[in-house]
Amino acid sequence: MNTFSKAALATTISFSMLASGVSGASGAASKSIIMQVNNVPLPGDVDLYVQNGSTLVALNMIRSIPGVTINWNNTSKTVTVDNNGTKSTLVAGKKETMVGDKKVTLPTSSVMKNGRVMVPLRFIADASGSQVYWNAPDRTVYVAKPTxxxxxxxxxxxxxxxxxxxxxxxxxxxxxxxxxxxxxxxxxxxxxxxxxxxxxxxxxxxxxxxxxxxxxxxxxxxxxxxxxxxxxxxxxxxxxxxxxxxxxxxxxxxxxxxxxxxxxxxxxxxxxxxxxxxxxxxxxxxxxxxxxxxxxxxxxxxxx
Known part of the structure; x- marks a missing residue:
């Protein structure tokens, strides 16, 4: 099967999985949050969660977004996201971030959890140039950035x-x-x-x-x-x-x-x-x- 068909089949399978497995418990607060990047559900070793009205996700879950690279400085606890040459920085535990040369205040600060940097969705959207949508009834985060x-x-x-x-x-x-x-x-x-x-x-x-x-x-x-x-x-x-x-x-x-x-x-x-x-x-x-x-x-x- 060539790349042309593989991409379409991956889309079919991921949306079929979502349709058959998520909405059956739609709205249930105990249902784990699912994150999809360009139609592919991402596995994660840290559960996504909602805090003060903002959904926080593990930073390493966005590495699959096209054109995005991530670096972590353990000494300064600083995240640097490079989106096709535009760099954004975020210090763990702080709400303020720099997206290019623009200062942005996030709705909630990033945190360290189980050794992972958890960041609000707003940061993902701003830093990666993606469109991000939180579907609350299906408890699914959609991240969309076409190639x-x-x-x-x-x-x-x-x-x-x-x-x-x-x-x-x-x-x-x-x-x-x-x-x-x-x-x-x-x-x-x-x-x-x-x-x-x-x-x-x-x-x-x-x-x-x-x-x-x-x-x-x-x-x-x-x-x-x-x-x-x-x-x-x-x-x-x-x-x-x-x-x-x-x-x-x-x-x-x-x-x-x-x-x-x-x-x-x-x-x-x-x-x-x-x-x-x-x-x-x-x-x-x-x-x-x-x-x-x-x-x-x-x-x-x-x-x-």
Whole structure:
């Protein structure tokens, strides 16, 4: 499997893990806080926690942010973060920090815990140039900072490349992520509205999620559970032909046809179109090259 497909598969797996494992105890204060950097859940030897309204995370957990290097001076207890040449410094136990040549006061001071430097999320955002979001109901911290390759892809005039870029961008969930049926199915259906790459849907078993590019990341804005045993017409989303029994966020409206890519391991990739009346046309099975690309041109899209 090439890098093109590996990145997308990692995204699929990490969001599937999140959907199946986090929201089932949504809002439970005892649930451990999860931190994701560019769609990948990070392991940590020190639990994240909330103090005075601020989420503190272990400094070493942000080493995977693109373009960021971290140095720790044990003598002066000073952290130096280099973000593509812009340096930020923070002294353990203090609220004041320098981001480049700008002095910033954090909502809470950094602390030492179990031999680790714990820093507030505000510092991560300022020092790394990332977008950081705390989803309280799901107790998940999202850190999003796209690579240059991702940004080039979403700006491509080739819609297949642009769609891959959109799918690969760091994701932030702004709504509760609904949990689905239990099972280890690796079958996913991705839907893109006609000639669009900036928004898409992904269905895994009975859960369908809606994503849209916001600035330089993708936001999960709607999550729904389907009753796969009951067919129903959905006026706002005619390509979904099962009854919606639960949802989180605001349902989008797509009044045009969509293309779909049905990816399954094992089983391969099939693809087709669904017109604005909900009529589905299976067009075939992807070639080996198309499957590696994940998203590819579907000429019939123009007739939708």
């Amino acid at each position: 240059e390759d991702m940004l080039k892809e979403i700006q491509s005039s080739d819609i297949s490349i642009a769609r891959h870029g959109a799918y690969s961008l760091p994701r932030i969930a702004k709504v509760n992520v609904l949990s689905g049926e239990e099972g280890d199915s690796m079958a996913y259906i991705r839907y893109f509205p006609k000639n669009q790459s900036s928004e898409f849907f992904e269905q895994h078993m009975d859960i369908v999620n809606y994503y849209r590019i916001i600035d330089t990341h993708v936001e999960l804005l709607w999550s729904a559970r389907l009753n796969l045993q009951q067919e129903a017409k959905n006026a706002s989303l005619p390509f979904l032909t099962n009854k919606i029994v639960e949802q989180s966020g605001k349902m989008p409206t797509i009044q045009k046809g969509v293309v779909y890519y049905n990816y399954s391991v094992p089983g391969g990739t099939t693809f087709g179109t669904i017109d604005k009346a909900g009529k589905k046309t299976r067009l075939g099975e992807a070639t080996e090259d198309q499957a590696r690309q994940m998203f590819f041109s579907i000429p019939e899209e123009e007739q939708l």
